[in-house]
Amino acid sequence: MALMPDIQSIVILTGAGISAESGIDTFRSAGGLWEQHKVEDVATPEGFARDPDLVLGFYDMRREALSKVEPNPAHRALAKLEREFAGELLLVTQNVDDLHERGGVEDVLHMHGQLKSALCLSCEIRSPWDRTMFDRPPCPVCKAPSLRPDVVWFGEMPYQMDRIYASLLTADLFVSIGTSGAVYPAAGFVQEARAAGAKTLELNLEPSEGSHHFHEARHGPAGDLVPQWVDEVLGGETG
Ligand code: BJW
Numbered sequence: 001m002a003l004m005p006d007i008q009s010i011v012i013l014t015g016a017g018i019s020a021e022s023g024i025d026t027f028r029s030a031g032g033l034w035e036q037h038k039v040e041d042v043a044t045p046e047g048f049a050r051d052p053d054l055v056l057g058f059y060d061m062r063r064e065a066l067s068k069v070e071p072n073p074a075h076r077a078l079a080k081l082e083r084e085f086a087g088e089l090l091l092v093t094q095n096v097d098d099l100h101e102r103g104g105v106e107d108v109l110h111m112h113g114q115l116k117s118a119l120c121l122s123c124e125i126r127s128p129w130d131r132t133m134f135d136r137p138p139c140p141v142c143k144a145p146s147l148r149p150d151v152v153w154f155g156e157m158p159y160q161m162d163r164i165y166a167s168l169l170t171a172d173l174f175v176s177i178g179t180s181g182a183v184y185p186a187a188g189f190v191q192e193a194r195a196a197g198a199k200t201l202e203l204n205l206e207p208s209e210g211s212h213h214f215h216e217a218r219h220g221p222a223g224d225l226v227p228q229w230v231d232e233v234l235g236g237e238t239g
Helices: 045-050 052-066 073-084 161-170 186-195 222-238
Strands: 009-014 088-093 113-120 126-128 147-151 173-177 199-204 216-219
Touching: 009 073, 009 161, 009 186, 045 052, 052 113, 052 147, 073 088, 073 222, 088 161, 161 186, 173 186, 173 222, 186 199, 199 222
Parallel strands: 009 088, 009 173, 173 199, 199 216
Antiparallel strands: 113 126, 113 147
């Protein structure tokens, strides 16, 4: 396939669609999270300041739901790619779940933070977290009852942007998996990578908002598309 020859460096961006077949709601589909909750109430610093109980309860509910889901074949295929691809690979996820890690990936960059991490508003230190926050537990470090979910809300700066942009500049291939392309800066990565010379591939259930920016787009469930694509990359390497 035309995108595969001489690929030394890959950047992959994943979104909620890669976890959909594990049973985690996406944001913008029918019945998705933003149909059940107003985004400005639960995913902005202003919403948190207005009604912290609502926001902490929303993230407690989603953290608790994580214990009931498992990684799917798409997560496991990316772990296989990480193990077996001889070149450079950066896996960036917008997801706050831990399914890439539980699927076997060693190094994943969570640009929108993680459900299982707490950020203390007093000492600004992050701590691993798997309990509730609604009940205002003390920060493990400074003991202040000032924890918030360590996630990136609208108007906040996503994490490790320098590392991501540096990798986009040198990537031979950029692959976007299961994301609507509705939220920036992630939605702009395809144009950054393409302008720097990368081939670009979309794997999504349906055409995303930015589908026309990609050299190639394949549409269907991630659980089918991602293992097929990983086999192509690894087959191309050895064959
Ligand atoms: C499947 C599938 C299956 C389903 N298989 N696929 C005007 C213009 C441009 C930008 C802005 C603007 N006004 C404001 C902004 C900036 C703003 C923004 O983008 N707003 C938009 C609404 C326009 N962005 C920000 O504020 C960001 N910060 C920022 O810009 O800082 C300044 C900056 C400047 C310069 C450089 C860098 C920074 C912060 C954004 C934070 C987003 N936070 C959230 C919540 C995180 C915590 C939580 O989880 O609660 O992140 S919002 C939500 O959307 C979440 C997601 O990570 C993100 C993206 O969603 P995703 O993953 O794409 O999910 P969906 O549901 O949208 O799509 C799923 C896709 O999967 C669909 O296409 C399905 O078809 C598909 N699918 N089943 C394959 N089985």
